[in-house]
Amino acid sequence: MSPERAAGSIQVEQLWKRFRSDKAPRALRDRVLTMRPGANTADKFRWVLRDISFELVPGDAVGLIGANGSGKSTLLKILTGVMYPYAGRYEVNGRVGALLEVRAGLHGDLTGRENIYLYGGLLGLSRQQVTERFDDIVEFAVLEDAIDRQVKFYSSGMGMRLGFSVAAFLEPDILLVDEALAVGDSFFQQRCLDRMRDLLRQGTSLVLVSHDMAAVESVCRRGIWLKDGVLQVDTDVRSALGEYRTWLDDAYHTWIDETSGEAVFRPGTIDVIKAEVANATGGLPTSGKELVVDLVLDSPRDVEGDLCVGVTEGTASPMFIVTEGTRLREGRTRIRCTIPHLPVAAGRYYLWIEFDSGDGETRIPWQPTGPFTVDGRGLDRTPIGVMRASAIQVDASWTAPEDA
Amino acid sequence: MTSPAPTPAIPDGPPESIRFKRRNPVLRAPGDIWRARSLVRSLAERELRALYKQAALGVAWAVLTPISLMLVLTIVFQRVANVPTGGVPYSIFAYVGLVSWNFFSGSVTSGGMSLVNQMPLVNKLNCPREVFPLSSIAVTAVNSIIASFVLVILFVINGFAPKITSPVAIIPLIVQIAFTVAITLLVSCTTVYLRDLRHALPIILQLGLFATPIAYGLEQIPEQWRPLYSIVNPLGPIIDSYRETILYGRMPNWYLLGLGTLSTLVLLIGGLKLFRRLDMGFADVA
Numbered sequence: 001m002s003p004e005r006a007a008g009s010i011q012v013e014q015l016w017k018r019f020r021s022d023k024a025p026r027a028l029r030d031r032v033l034t035m036r037p038g039a040n041t042a043d044k045f046r047w048v049l050r051d052i053s054f055e056l057v058p059g060d061a062v063g064l065i066g067a068n069g070s071g072k073s074t075l076l077k078i079l080t081g082v083m084y085p086y087a088g089r090y091e092v093n094g095r096v097g098a099l100l101e102v103r104a105g106l107h108g109d110l111t112g113r114e115n116i117y118l119y120g121g122l123l124g125l126s127r128q129q130v131t132e133r134f135d136d137i138v139e140f141a142v143l144e145d146a147i148d149r150q151v152k153f154y155s156s157g158m159g160m161r162l163g164f165s166v167a168a169f170l171e172p173d174i175l176l177v178d179e180a181l182a183v184g185d186s187f188f189q190q191r192c193l194d195r196m197r198d199l200l201r202q203g204t205s206l207v208l209v210s211h212d213m214a215a216v217e218s219v220c221r222r223g224i225w226l227k228d229g230v231l232q233v234d235t236d237v238r239s240a241l242g243e244y245r246t247w248l249d250d251a252y253h254t255w256i257d258e259t260s261g262e263a264v265f266r267p268g269t270i271d272v273i274k275a276e277v278a279n280a281t282g283g284l285p286t287s288g289k290e291l292v293v294d295l296v297l298d299s300p301r302d303v304e305g306d307l308c309v310g311v312t313e314g315t316a317s318p319m320f321i322v323t324e325g326t327r328l329r330e331g332r333t334r335i336r337c338t339i340p341h342l343p344v345a346a347g348r349y350y351l352w353i354e355f356d357s358g359d360g361e362t363r364i365p366w367q368p369t370g371p372f373t374v375d376g377r378g379l380d381r382t383p384i385g386v387m388r389a390s391a392i393q394v395d396a397s398w399t400a401p402e403d404a
Numbered sequence: 405m406t407s408p409a410p411t412p413a414i415p416d417g418p419p420e421s422i423r424f425k426r427r428n429p430v431l432r433a434p435g436d437i438w439r440a441r442s443l444v445r446s447l448a449e450r451e452l453r454a455l456y457k458q459a460a461l462g463v464a465w466a467v468l469t470p471i472s473l474m475l476v477l478t479i480v481f482q483r484v485a486n487v488p489t490g491g492v493p494y495s496i497f498a499y500v501g502l503v504s505w506n507f508f509s510g511s512v513t514s515g516g517m518s519l520v521n522q523m524p525l526v527n528k529l530n531c532p533r534e535v536f537p538l539s540s541i542a543v544t545a546v547n548s549i550i551a552s553f554v555l556v557i558l559f560v561i562n563g564f565a566p567k568i569t570s571p572v573a574i575i576p577l578i579v580q581i582a583f584t585v586a587i588t589l590l591v592s593c594t595t596v597y598l599r600d601l602r603h604a605l606p607i608i609l610q611l612g613l614f615a616t617p618i619a620y621g622l623e624q625i626p627e628q629w630r631p632l633y634s635i636v637n638p639l640g641p642i643i644d645s646y647r648e649t650i651l652y653g654r655m656p657n658w659y660l661l662g663l664g665t666l667s668t669l670v671l672l673i674g675g676l677k678l679f680r681r682l683d684m685g686f687a688d689v690a
Contacts, residue, residue, distance in 0.1 A: 016418040019688060050414050081530035083687040084426070087418035100528040109454040121446035122529055230414055 007094030008058030008173040008205045010079065015088035017049035017074055017229075048074050049085070050229045058094075058173070061206040063216035063237055065244050066226035072209045075226070076100065076178050079207065094173025097123065099164065106159055108152030112143055115151055119166045133169045140191070141165035161188055168195045175199060178209045193219055213241050214388065245313070246348060270355055271298040273332060275369035277351055287376035288395055291342040293351065295335040297364070299328040305357035308366075309337055312350045316366065319344060319390040326355070345379040345393035348372075429680035430673070436532040443531055447539035452546060466547035467554055470502045477502070481619045489621070492651045493562040499555055500650065501618035501643045504580060507548040508639060509609045511584045515540035516591035516605060519686065523596075527687050534679060537592040541584060567653030576645035576656060583638050583668040589675035593682040597689060617643055622660075631663055638664030 005011070049071045056062060064072045077083040078090065080098040106115050116137055120130035130137075138147055141161040151159060167175075175196070196219050200206060210216050216223065216237065223240025225233040227247070233240045274296040279285045293309055307326040310318030322337060350371050355364040382388050437444075456463060477498045481487045489497040515537035519526055522536055559566065595601045616637060617624065622644035625633050634641045641664040645656035 014418065014422055016422075047417070051418070077527075077687060080528075082527055084684040085424045087422045087424050089422070089424070096530065098528070098530060107450050107454060109457055110450060114450075114453065118446050118450050121442055122525075122531075126442065 005091060005093040006058050008056075008203060009091075009093050010054075010056035010174065010205065010207075011089075011091045012055070012079075013053050013089045015049055015052040015075070015078065015090055016047065016086045017071070017078065017083070018045040018047045018086050020045060048229045049078075052088070052226075052229075052231050054224060054231065054234055056174075056205050056207070058205055059200065059203050060222060061200050061220045062208070062222045062224055063220035063240070064207060064209045064224050064226065065211075065213070065216060065241065066232075067248070070226040071229040072226055073100075073178055076176050076207065076209055080176055092174060095124065095170075096174045096176060097167050097170040097172030098176040099167045100176070100178045106151050106163060109150060111150055112138075112147040112154070112162055115162065116147075116166055119163065120170075123167060123170055125170065137165045137169050140168065140195070142188075157185060157188070164192060168192070168199075171199070171202070172204060174205045174207070176207050179211070189215070213245070217241055218382065218388070242347070269300060269361060270303075270328065270364050272296075272353065272364060272369060273298050275351060275353065277372040284373060284375045285342055287344060287346050287374055287393060288341055289376070291339040293337040293339075295337070295353070296332055297328055297335065297355070298332050299330060301330050303328050303357050305355055305363070307335065308354040308356075310352045310354075311344060312352055312368070313347075313391060316352070318352060319349075319392060328355075341395075342374065343392050343394055344374055345391045346374050346376050347378075347391055349374060426680070426684065430677050433532070433534065433676050433680060437534050437538065440532050440535050444535045444539045444542060447535060448542035448546070451539065451543045455543070463550055466550040470499065470506050470551045471554060473502055473506075474499045477619045487620045487624075490652065492647075493558075493564055496555070496558050496562060496564060496651065497621075497647065498619060499558055500646050501616075503548055503551050503555065504643050504646060505613060505616060505618050505639070506551065507544055508580065508584050508587075509612065510544040510547065511541040511588050512591055512609065513605065514544060515588035516595055517602065519592045519596050520599065520602070533683050533686060534589065534676075537588045538585070541581075541588055566650050569649045569653050569655065572649040572655065573646050576642045576649075576661060579638065579661065579665050579668055580642045582672055583642070583664075586668060586671035586675040589679045590671070593679040593686075596686055597682065612637075612639075616640060621647070622657075630660060634660040634663040635667045638668050640664070 052071075052075065064075065066072050074083065076098075077100065078085050079092055080096060080100060081092070082100075106119060110118065116134065117127060117130050120133075121127070125133075138144075141158075141164075143158060143162060146154065146158060151162070154162070177196075193215065196206060196208075200219070206219065208216060208220055220237045223233070223235065223237040223244075224231060225240050225244045232247075233243050272295070274294065276294040277285060278292050278294070280290040280292060285291045295309075304325070304327045306323050308321055308323045310321035312318045320343065322339065324337070326335065348371055350368045352366060352368050353364060354366040357363055377393060379388075379391055379393055474495060478495050481494070481498070487494070518536040518540040519533065526533060526536060558564075591601065591605065595605075616639045622630065622640055625640070630640075641657060641660040645661050648654045648656050
């Protein structure tokens with residue numbers, strides 16, 4: 001730690017980390033075997049972090065995003081000090097509060113009260129400091145009289161609330177959080193976000209690792225996207241999430257044929273020949289304006305059923321859906337669906353469709369037909385710490401009448 | 405439509421010049437551990453609370469183990485082998501050795517496994533990792549102190565009083581603590597990498613119980629071998645010094661105790677060094 005750096009700042013320079021790639025547990029037996037002359041002693045390694053450099057100033061709130069195995073947790077462990085890099089330099093200045101796994105420090109045979117003191121000690125608080133915060137911690141964790149019960153009789157939610165509460169009242173210079181929010185109910189998650197927002201306001205720096213993009217977007221101002229251990233993007237959180245999402249879609253949705261670039265549809269008994277999204281004049285759709293969906297479906301026989309068209313942000317859960325009872329002739333049928341005011345903000349979205357005839361046989365399974373870009377108005381600002389369920393943007397008129 | 409960012413050109417590996425190195429790991433160790441002393445206390449307290457909350461007999465276990473061993477040794481060695489004790493009741497003679505041996509072997513057993521058993525905590529908590537074996541030693545020390553009260557009872561039953569030189573026993577005690585810490589550190593950090601040690605350790609300690617002058621005296625070892633023996637097994641001169649000062653009213657054999665202290669110091673520094681080196685990979689292998 002160098003004194004000239006401000007508390008709450010982090011410097012990371014050219015960080016490299018590797019793991020042994022033979023994952024089998026290494027026992028004495030193996031050591032003896034490899035000691036034989038001529039035995040292959042060369043270890044195989046794989047890089048999990050490659051040439052990572054970034055800097056955090058006090059008060060920064062950074063979301064670390066990336067697919068599973070991209071090195072997020074490894075990076076966080078190095079910053080916490082439980083793991084060491086192979087090469088590079090890093091400096092973490094100030095008191096670190098790390099929440100790598102909130103239940104790790106709790107002991108089942110002890111009561112909640114005893115655990116608060118123990119865990120506080122583990123996180124670097126003195127007995128006196130824990131006593132000062134004791135009531136706040138218990139209140140925040142919503143434990144009430146369970147506080148004198150053994151922790152092994154707690155529900156998993158209670159244990160994790162206890163863990164988070166102790167750490168949240170540490171008042172660290174830097175808070176490192178790894179997926180801690182995933183366990184609690186939505187009420188408690190909201191309280192955690194509130195608490196993080198309070199800490200941010202007090203000048204605490206935050207590094208948050210989470211797959212919950214809404215949570216990342218709501219708390220963090222900056223986003224760092226790691227891909228296979230390489231820093232891809234370090235920019236404002238919305239752009240970082242946007243680029244990450246785009247990559248996710250391209251990587252995991254295989255409906256785009258790689259050679260032709262055409263959409264590949266999942267086989268149903270009805271074939272999707274064409275699915276196009278455009279504005280009224282055939283150009284790029286615009287937020288708040290008319291959206292036209294043109295479909296061509298090929299059915300083996302005359303059939304009646306419900307046709308659903310939905311718009312999603314990439315996942316299977318749509319932001320909105322429109323459904324119409326539809327009759328398909330044998331052969332190809334053209335269908336046009338017009339939405340007069342597209343309620344989504346500018347960005348990249350996906351069209352999903354489904355057809356269900358109700359007889360369980362003739363149908364199109366719920367599937368994406370491809371991405372499309374929306375132009376025009378972006379999303380309005382959200383208060384920090386507030387999660388937006390989806391990127392819906394509607395028009396509003398504002399006035400300030402004189403007679404209040 | 406935005407295309408995914410192109411992967412920037414990254415070399416296959418880092419240049420050797422930027423290899424990560426810890427600054428003065430061994431020199432910093434004592435300070436790091438001292439700053440984390442409250443953590444040692446918390447962990448030991450947690451262990452003790454949990455230990456005595458669950459066991460029906462509670463504290464009694466700390467006393468029952470050495471007493472039962474003492475009874476066995478008394479029957480086997482005194483009645484059958486008739487070990488000379490120089491006029492000291494055999495039960496007292498054996499118990500002094502047993503309490504100190506139990507402190508050592510208990511520490512090495514629980515401390516040696518402390519990192520492996522608490523891996524989730526070791527992996528999530530930024531602290532000098534020495535606190536885990538050290539807190540195990542602290543727990544064993546508390547048990548040993550409880551077990552020592554039996555010695556008082558034995559003194560009363562046998563109508564035997566500890567000698568005036570007893571306070572000198574603090575010197576071998578310090579050496580024993582250092583030796584116990586050294587071995588516990590060595591065992592705990594290697595066990596993380598070589599899990600087989602878990603099975604080998606009880607056997608080695610079982611042998612140690614008989615290779616150490618517990619049931620018999622140090623003078624049973626041929627005179628010319630005693631210096632070498634003291635270097636290999638510092639517990640020999642340590643236990644002998646306890647007996648000399650508490651039971652016989654004599655000063656310890658400074659020469660042998662000094663040799664034991666010397667090898668203890670070497671082991672302690674080596675233990676810290678190895679621990680600090682292996683420590684850097686704990687989170688990688690667990």
